[in-house]
Amino acid sequence: MPADSSHNPQVRRISRKQASEDDIDVRRARGEVSCAECRRLKLKCDKKLPCSSCVRRGVHSICPNGKMAAGQGTRFVLADTSQLHTKITEMGQRIRQLEDALAISHSGLSNEQHPLLRDELLSIKFGPENGTASQASPSRDNSVESIDAFGTLTIFDRDVSKYFGRSAGSETLLLAGAEMEPSWTPFDDQPSTALLTQDILKLSTLFPMCAEANLEKTMDVLFSHLPERPRAWALCETYLEQASWQFQPIRRDELIDDILAPIYRSRKDRASPDWNRPHTITPHRLATLYIVFAIGALVDLTLEPYSSEAENFALLCRAAISLRSVFDSPEICTVQTIALLAHYHAFAGKRYTLDNAWTIMSLAAKLAQSVGLHRDGSRWDFDAKTVDRRRALFYELFCSEQFHSLAIGRPPALRPSYVDCEFPTDESMLDEEGNPQMGYFHWKYEFCRDILSQVLELTLTAEPPSYQTILDLDRKIREKTLPPHLNVFLSAEDEHCTPAEYMRRCNLGQYRSVTLLFLHRSFFAQAMLDHPVNPLRSPYAPSFLAAYRCASGVIKSSLNHYDRFPDLCRRWWSVGSQLFSAAIIVGSIVTRSPSSAMAPNAFIELGLACDLFEKCTSDSRRSRSGMAILNRLRDKAFQIFSQLRSGAPQISTSLSVGRDYGDDELALFGGQTRVLFSKLLLLQRDKEKSLAESSVSNPVSPSNTDSPATSDASDSKDTPPENLPDVHPSLVEYISLLPPSQHPRSSASSESSFDQFYNSNPFVQTNFPDSQLQNLYISSPEGFPQVSNPNGQGYPRFFSELGNLSMETFTAEPAAINGNSNVVDLMNLDLMVTDSGIDQQWRSFMRDSGLLDHSLGS
Secondary structure (H helix, E strand, O other): OOOOHHHOHHHHHHHHHHHHHHHHHHHHHOOOOOOHHHHHHOOOOOOOOOOHHHHHOOOHHHOOOOOOOOOHHHHHHHHOHHHHHHHHHHHHHHHHHHHHHHHHHHHOOOOOOOHHHOHHHHHHHHHHHHHHHHHHOOOOOOOOOOOOOOOEEEEOOOOOEEEEOOOOHHHHHHHHHHOOOOOOOHHHHOOOOOOOOHHHHHHHOOOOOOOOOOHHHHHHHHHHOOOOHHHHHHHHHHHHHHOOOOOOOOOHHHHHHHHHHHHHHHHHHHHOOOOOOOOOOOHHHHHHHHHHHHHHHHOOOOOOOOOHHHHHHHHHHHHHHOOOOOOOOOOHHHHHHHHHHHHHHHHOOOOOOHHHHHHHHHHHHHHHHHOOOOOOHHHHOOOHHHHHHHHHHHHHHHHHHHHHHHHHOOOOOOOHHHOOOOOOOOOOOEOOOOOEOOOHHHHHHHHHHHHHHHHHHHHOOOOOOOHHHHHHHHHHHHHOOOOHHHOOOOOOOHHHOOHHHHHHHHHHHHHHHHHHHHHHHHHHHHHHHHOOOOHHHOOOHHHHHHHHHHHHHHHHHHHHHHHHOHHHHHOOHHHHHHHHHHHHHHHHHHHHOOOOOHHHHHHHHHHHHHHHHHHHOOOOHHHHHHHHHHHHHHHHHHHHHHHHHOOOOOOOOOOOOOOOOOHHHHHHHOOOOEEEEOOHHHHHHOOOOOOOOOOOOOOOOOOOOOOOOOOOOOOHHHOOOOOOOOOOHHHHHHHHHOOOOOOOOOHHHHOOOHHHHHHOOOOOOOOOOOOOOOOOOOOOOOOOOOOOOOOOOOHHHHHHHHOOOOOHHHHOOOOOOOOOOOOOOOOOOOOOOOOOOHHHHHHHHHHHOOOOOOOOOO
16 A cells, blocks of 8 residues: 555655645735845845846846846846946947948938838847837827938038027028028128228137237227217117117117216226226127127118128127126126127128028027026126116017027027026007007017927927928917007008117017918928929928918018118018018929919919019028029019910920029928038138139039929829818818918908818919909019020010900809808918908009009908
């Protein structure tokens, strides 16, 4: 009879041990006891699943019941993961460098993406965990994908490059346009500096560094260059009246009482032989006065544009500010001076660029942070006057830097999340009943802080924003309406206001439209590139219409501003810059979609914009660059329209007029990813060399021939199925989300239903950009430039032929949605330029130009 094993003590011990281990495994799974690996290594375990110790050591897959085998090899491979992760990071960085080099090299050969740069392959360098996490993370709205708009890298030399972001399409295109001007050399834009000594000129080149010079001796020289007191007062008054409307870091009382008067008292004291007390005027305060003189001379309408006097004052400012370090001992006047110097660079376009201005303005922003302007001064017990001045300076700097960053496509130095500075005291404004109204500065600062900063934060990020983000920003901009008393086209007293007051209101009036223009033009360009026959079938159709409407409004308002103060408008590059962007948009519609009914209106606006740009911009490098592009665009539009009027069966949009970048030109304007080679900076840097040739390298992305835009397009993606609306669904959704109009609509515009909107494609049947322009009669605009074509036909004759077009093309009422008169129509899009008083002035201008019959209703 076999022995009973149940009474064997050894067997009983094994059974109890197995039961105990099973119980421990269950308790480990519940997180009640330490995991097996932590117990083996005698580590403290937090009893999570998996525990932090196993996660840190890279063995989370065996937690909680698994254990690593003992041995040095396995410990090196799996347990000691710090070296492994370091190695993976190094390899990932090396892979990224090789990918960047491959992308740059391949961009010079083809517009297509290299097979090794596909998205799934680009994620390899992040490792398995990051790749898994990125796949598991919620993706952004894929209904409309983000476009490839990371900006343009301009390469001037082997070691010199400049980046222009996605919103800097105008500056990039102006750089390309400069290369169409082979006659330009850096010597053309050098002002006369014969009145300044070599020591002052040498000192001015050291900015922003500090010079080792005899302070008192140099200050005596700088004081000797001050103009006589009457001229100084005149320059300060000119600055306050004709320049401070756009950027005012120094108010009148501070300029006169704390800068001008003390400096001229000190000048008088220095001339006295008995004066032996120390001088209280610092070099930076003297520099502040000189830069005010420079800007005052720049807008002095009695002097020629970009006068030598203005440049001499600017050089004296740079020399004075170089006498003491701006980094080690900045003052409030240091920030004011550098900010005004950036402003001077932005508008003294004879030799400077907006890129220079952005760099200097960013320096001013950082110095403002160094003296604590971004924190509210009341917490430091300053007097009320000082607190208010600090607040005003900070927000003027904040707003200016925001617009510089938007124009150049680079991130700003000042972010609202680090700011608690309150708004300064605004100018008191009362309505007819004595109630307080929002002032100019309050609305300006509020718009930049609450709206513009969000636009920059969401659009200039490394990861491109989703299109839904763009539409959300669009809605916020439209909801920020301009009060009627600040609207220059609604104010009854604008006929009697000063130039400063008028231009100040004009400046506010452009804020929303210009911001929308920057926001949408990348997607406008993509819509035109993807769907040249009918951009309304693009997913970016809302941006197409918004950009066109903004461009039309900019052209209208610029014509009104120029008609009011033509000489002053010529001195400010911002007017020409906005016109340039607007002209590119309307010109692109003409040249790429000539068979649409929108094209004749866009062609008229293109001609008006080109004519005004030529009148409004002075002889500078930027204006010549812009004019070269616009002339070529206008000539191309004329040739295409000539083909259309001659009854050509197929209208080709691939006509070449002068130097043409093709699709790349529109892509550059849209801020899409490009590499542009340029020799312009080399010409500026090598002034001592001979400039016999000024030809430039071709862009590295050769353009393909434009697809012909015909009324019966053969492109399958532009051919919709029968009985389907000829617009993209995103456009319908966009219109439904627009805020209600702030102004009543005519009853005629509310009779159409949503079905009528579908049945009458606004891209095929559209009204003139402003629905109030009824019964438009097209004739030869007086003074329109004569540009001949191979058939000997000029623009005036062609404008007359446009008059034979059906008037329904120009007078059709815009369709409303669901019969609701409070919902904006498709072409209106509720911009501030509509129903705001500008349309009556526009009608008057059209009648004076011969485009509108005088007999038609006023």
